[in-house]
Amino acid sequence: MSPLTAVSAKTPPWRDIRVLRWLFQLVVLAIVVGILYWLYSNYQVNISKSKIPTDLRFLGNPANFTFPGQEFDQSSPVRAAFVQGFYNTLRVAIAGILLSIALGTLIGMARLSKNFLVRAVSTAYVEVIRNIPLLLLLTFMNLAVVLQTFPRIEDAWKPLDLFVVSNRGIAIPWFDGSTNTLLVVIALSVVAAISVGWWRTRRSDRTGRPARSLSASLLAFIVVSVGAWMALGYSWTLPVVADRGTEGGLRLDPSFFALLVTLVIYTSSHIAEIVRGSILAVPRGQGEAADALALSHGTKMRLVILPQAFRIALPAIGNQAMNLIKNSSLGAAISYFELTQVAQITVGNGSPAVPAFTLTLVVYLCISLVTSLILNLFNRRLALVER
Amino acid sequence: MKKSVSLIAASAAFALLLAGCAGGGEVTPAADSSGSNESNETAAPMASSASVYDAVMEAGVVRCGTRDALPGFAVLQDDGEHVGFDSDFCRVIAAAVLGDATAVEMVDLETADRFTALQNGSIDVLVRNTTWTASRDGGEGATFVQTNFYDGQGMMVESGAYTSVADMNGAVVCVAKGTTTEGNAALESSRRGLNWEVRAFDDTDLLLEAFLAGQCDGWSSDVSQLTGFRSAYPDGPAALTILPEVFSKEPLGPAVLDGDTQWAQVVNWAVLATIQAEEFGITSANVDSFLTSEDVTIQRFLGVEIETDEGSAALDPGLGLPTDFAYQVVKQVGNYGEIFEAHLAPLGLERGVNALWTDGGLMYAPPYR
Numbered sequence: 001m002s003p004l005t006a007v008s009a010k011t012p013p014w015r016d017i018r019v020l021r022w023l024f025q026l027v028v029l030a031i032v033v034g035i036l037y038w039l040y041s042n043y044q045v046n047i048s049k050s051k052i053p054t055d056l057r058f059l060g061n062p063a064n065f066t067f068p069g070q071e072f073d074q075s076s077p078v079r080a081a082f083v084q085g086f087y088n089t090l091r092v093a094i095a096g097i098l099l100s101i102a103l104g105t106l107i108g109m110a111r112l113s114k115n116f117l118v119r120a121v122s123t124a125y126v127e128v129i130r131n132i133p134l135l136l137l138l139t140f141m142n143l144a145v146v147l148q149t150f151p152r153i154e155d156a157w158k159p160l161d162l163f164v165v166s167n168r169g170i171a172i173p174w175f176d177g178s179t180n181t182l183l184v185v186i187a188l189s190v191v192a193a194i195s196v197g198w199w200r201t202r203r204s205d206r207t208g209r210p211a212r213s214l215s216a217s218l219l220a221f222i223v224v225s226v227g228a229w230m231a232l233g234y235s236w237t238l239p240v241v242a243d244r245g246t247e248g249g250l251r252l253d254p255s256f257f258a259l260l261v262t263l264v265i266y267t268s269s270h271i272a273e274i275v276r277g278s279i280l281a282v283p284r285g286q287g288e289a290a291d292a293l294a295l296s297h298g299t300k301m302r303l304v305i306l307p308q309a310f311r312i313a314l315p316a317i318g319n320q321a322m323n324l325i326k327n328s329s330l331g332a333a334i335s336y337f338e339l340t341q342v343a344q345i346t347v348g349n350g351s352p353a354v355p356a357f358t359l360t361l362v363v364y365l366c367i368s369l370v371t372s373l374i375l376n377l378f379n380r381r382l383a384l385v386e387r
Numbered sequence: 388m389k390k391s392v393s394l395i396a397a398s399a400a401f402a403l404l405l406a407g408c409a410g411g412g413e414v415t416p417a418a419d420s421s422g423s424n425e426s427n428e429t430a431a432p433m434a435s436s437a438s439v440y441d442a443v444m445e446a447g448v449v450r451c452g453t454r455d456a457l458p459g460f461a462v463l464q465d466d467g468e469h470v471g472f473d474s475d476f477c478r479v480i481a482a483a484v485l486g487d488a489t490a491v492e493m494v495d496l497e498t499a500d501r502f503t504a505l506q507n508g509s510i511d512v513l514v515r516n517t518t519w520t521a522s523r524d525g526g527e528g529a530t531f532v533q534t535n536f537y538d539g540q541g542m543m544v545e546s547g548a549y550t551s552v553a554d555m556n557g558a559v560v561c562v563a564k565g566t567t568t569e570g571n572a573a574l575e576s577s578r579r580g581l582n583w584e585v586r587a588f589d590d591t592d593l594l595l596e597a598f599l600a601g602q603c604d605g606w607s608s609d610v611s612q613l614t615g616f617r618s619a620y621p622d623g624p625a626a627l628t629i630l631p632e633v634f635s636k637e638p639l640g641p642a643v644l645d646g647d648t649q650w651a652q653v654v655n656w657a658v659l660a661t662i663q664a665e666e667f668g669i670t671s672a673n674v675d676s677f678l679t680s681e682d683v684t685i686q687r688f689l690g691v692e693i694e695t696d697e698g699s700a701a702l703d704p705g706l707g708l709p710t711d712f713a714y715q716v717v718k719q720v721g722n723y724g725e726i727f728e729a730h731l732a733p734l735g736l737e738r739g740v741n742a743l744w745t746d747g748g749l750m751y752a753p754p755y756r
Contacts, residue, residue, distance in 0.1 A: 351526060
């Protein structure tokens, strides 16, 4: 018996690390499933005892409430209220994401400015806002800024007679006509802008002449939208104070305004740090090469640094966008009628709580997963191909 | 390669989820009940079918869902005591069931959470000026007992702003979220063609802030609540006017969880005892003198032993309540009129429809025999 044969002997299963690992995971899994089953069966028993419905039939009941500042018949079903709440969530989320990316990028670049004042102000902004709880910021914005700083409707601010600002909302000049037509015109203009930009780039590739695709696209956008506006005879309406509110123009609900501004301020402070980090993460040689070509600072940023920084920043900015969508549920705290608020109100008005909130939960999950899917597709196209 | 695999996995997960979204509505009631029958056999301790009554007797305390800042109905004072009409009815229930009006645990609830608290058993009874409606009976799994306050929704405005609800064209009307007032206000607006913008607020503190800042033209709620808030208004009660119109029926009363008849009856008779006591003229001050009353209906009511041929015994109608529960309720808390006078009259509320039926009101207790 040499020691070598003893080593090659088969390990018994109770001492085999591979078997033990499997066993351990199975035990943990069994415990988790057991706890979930116990919770679910308790729920079932308690719910059947109290005769509370667990299905989604409540969606057909009349909603019995209205949306402030929006057309909504209170006899419409709860389902319609959820859809309206979903739109309101999307409205604040899309506007919020676009604005916070714009503001965040500006502040992120300002953080790297050579100007001391710009750098100091943007650093202070990021450090202050990032370190405040979002709910507190939102409550402050609603109570201190919108309710107390904005005037009563009787003495509303009317800058240039174009806007009406009061604590009942902010009214801005808007198109006089249906929103759907407006959306079609905007879509047409965007399509025109993209195709002109694409055509300019191709022409530049073929002939070697400067593309200037950005200015060409902008021009196409303006030509198409103004042309459609002229053709359809669109006109503006200016908001005026009437009765106890405003008439004409587009009125932004005070809670929408408070929520949007808070989300943009908060998210942009996070995006600013991502942008700053991404710009610093672009290899130093890229900037030096641009300098060697004697590119101006603006051209260097636009053509060399920012496109590469954008690649690095995209996944992190995507996460911030998803955070913003989820944070928009805090609107319920200041009575912005988004999905969470609608769920709370319908539950207060007689809809069963567990199915209503489960539905809300699933809708948020769906929004986040769709956003994530889009971002992943986008990211896959943009990511550097490494070989 | 790795990326495309994870992408496929992500989209597969998403498809699965969408299927889940679509299939969510197809849970049939039959499947639900069969599932629950099975689990009834192996019920966990939490899911036993015992009455709340037994749990209360065992715990020696009634957990009463209430609120902390509604003047007249329930206000949490600095010393930690809840004072008000609803708080006293919590004590009425404790006095009836446990013989001790102080054996009550007040649980402060937000309006939107109150039924959830009842459903999940974190309170035994909800006494939180809650309107009895059909969908709350059906959808929220609540059983309402004797109404202890008949209320109606009204409108409060700054004094001098309006004289009638009909003048309030295009007004912003503020209400508390998750209440029947929301729907009533919207209905009243469309019925009168007034085009109100109804704003709902998370709680009344936020509503008050908005009202003070001039975001609202009107504050709509039950008249009793409006009276309460007016009495505590920072600029003094005279700054606000409650308009004469009342546009809904709001019967307020205690609620218990569905499917527990014994506990519902116990709570019901505790409330009824206060009404019956007022009808008899029995107050907390004179209740002891009634113990020697010759009137057999009063003897039955107070649990006095009645002499018969078969010996002497107090009436026990089999509710599960002690025979002297009415005595304890009146002695320790008071009759309906006393509770009303102590908490609601100071706000400026009249008895109105909440008077006894003998005075032309709606307060009527079935005979105790």
